[in-house]
Amino acid sequence: MSVWDDVVGQPDAVALLRRAATDPAAMTHAWLLTGPPGSGRSVAARAFAAALQCTGTDGETGGCGRCHACTTTLAGTHPDLTVVATDKVVITIDEVRDLIMTGARTPSSGRFRVIVVEDADRMAERTTNVLLKAIEEPPPHTVWVLCAPSAQDVLPTIRSRCRGVVLRVPPAQDVADLLVRRDGVDPGVALTAARAAQSHVGLARRLARDDDARRRRDAVLEIARRIRGVGDAVLAAGELVDVATAEAVATTAERDAVEKAELLRALGVHEGDTLPPRLRSQLKQLEDDQKRRATRRQRDVLDRSMVDLLSLYRDVLVVQLGATVDLVNAEHDATVRALAADSTPEQTIRRMDAIGTARERLEGNVAPLLALEAMTVALRPQG
Numbered sequence: 440m441s442v443w444d445d446v447v448g449q450p451d452a453v454a455l456l457r458r459a460a461t462d463p464a465a466m467t468h469a470w471l472l473t474g475p476p477g478s479g480r481s482v483a484a485r486a487f488a489a490a491l492q493c494t495g496t497d498g499e500t501g502g503c504g505r506c507h508a509c510t511t512t513l514a515g516t517h518p519d520l521t522v523v524a525t526d527k528v529v530i531t532i533d534e535v536r537d538l539i540m541t542g543a544r545t546p547s548s549g550r551f552r553v554i555v556v557e558d559a560d561r562m563a564e565r566t567t568n569v570l571l572k573a574i575e576e577p578p579p580h581t582v583w584v585l586c587a588p589s590a591q592d593v594l595p596t597i598r599s600r601c602r603g604v605v606l607r608v609p610p611a612q613d614v615a616d617l618l619v620r621r622d623g624v625d626p627g628v629a630l631t632a633a634r635a636a637q638s639h640v641g642l643a644r645r646l647a648r649d650d651d652a653r654r655r656r657d658a659v660l661e662i663a664r665r666i667r668g669v670g671d672a673v674l675a676a677g678e679l680v681d682v683a684t685a686e687a688v689a690t691t692a693e694r695d696a697v698e699k700a701e702l703l704r705a706l707g708v709h710e711g712d713t714l715p716p717r718l719r720s721q722l723k724q725l726e727d728d729q730k731r732r733a734t735r736r737q738r739d740v741l742d743r744s745m746v747d748l749l750s751l752y753r754d755v756l757v758v759q760l761g762a763t764v765d766l767v768n769a770e771h772d773a774t775v776r777a778l779a780a781d782s783t784p785e786q787t788i789r790r791m792d793a794i795g796t797a798r799e800r801l802e803g804n805v806a807p808l809l810a811l812e813a814m815t816v817a818l819r820p821q822g
């Protein structure tokens with residue numbers, strides 16, 4: 440085993456990072472890991488961090504996976520590893536200043552001080568500028584690993600100072616193998632989930648292990664078949680938004696409550712006390728942040744629903760064109776064939792375009808219901 444085991448389907452990136460970790464001549468102190476959602480950016484970043492810290496077992500270095508440095512880095516407890524995690528709405532300038540201070544310190548026990556920023560694209564321009572100098576001339580024992588969906592998502596000034604590593608979408612079979620090996624998922628279920636998730640590792644795991652997630656996805660795909668007229672289309676759009684809202688609330692509510700309790704405790708306010716006016720703005724700011732996070736989450740869920748729908752129409756097109764490739768949604772074979780029989784390839788392409796347009800409009804902050812109604816109306820059978 441090695442720290443690279445969980446970095447699935449990325450032989451080129453692994454070879455490059457592994458070499459950098461073991462050969463000082465191949466080393467760089469600022470990295471930019473890019474790859475589509477689910478390609479395993481943060482997993483690769485942590486594996487790289489572990490490989491950098493690895494002190495070796497039986498002469499094997501560069502991420503043996505067994506030494507103390509490897510295991511603590513992977514577990515996130517290594518004292519010289521700092522990870523800025525994903526669930527923040529934006530990475531603030533103060534956080535980045537703290538990171539730079541951390542980056543300036545020599546490692547306490549490790550070979551390097553490694554700072555991983557999982558969503559470097561969530562930094563405002565001003566924040567990014569603060570980071571520039573630190574990345575340009577880091578102390579010799581400091582390594583910055585920035586992650587983003589694509590190189591275009593970070594400012595050119597950052598991009599040009601980092602060495603880029605591009606992750607690809609891993610093959611479904613590789614993702615399935617990981618689920619079987621690591622999570623003990625049944626091989627058949629694993630492959631179905633990996634295909635349905637279009638190789639998004641985290642999503643595949645959830646689909647394989649969480650019945651609710653699977654049911655929600657099935658419900659989204661069934662919507663395509665139920666739309667017969669404009670009335671159904673409008674109802675379907677509302678349903679998609681409701682499901683996404685419910686999921687966003689379910690995943691954020693608990694954390695919101697904990698954060699609020701922590702803030703009040705930090706401000707010295709006891710439960711049930713009236714909040715003194717001078718503290719209200721701080722609470723307001725937290726609530727605003729939380730609202731933004733819920734909105735973002737809702738949009739992420741909606742976007743995923745649309746990716747699912749796209750995969751369904753892609754399957755429809757595959758059937759219509761008689762192509763001999765695996766269906767993403769093999770378990771929805773009946774729906775795929777019914778839709779294929781009921782339309783032409785040109786109509787299918789138009790429907791896929793409508794889904795793509797809706798995704799763009801959501802990204803551009805159009806009201807979700809509006810964007811989705813236009814989409815579902817375009818999905819209804821055309822004469």
Ligand SMILES: [Zn+2]
Pocket residue numbers: 492493494495496500501502503504505506507508509510
């Ligand atoms: Zn090791």
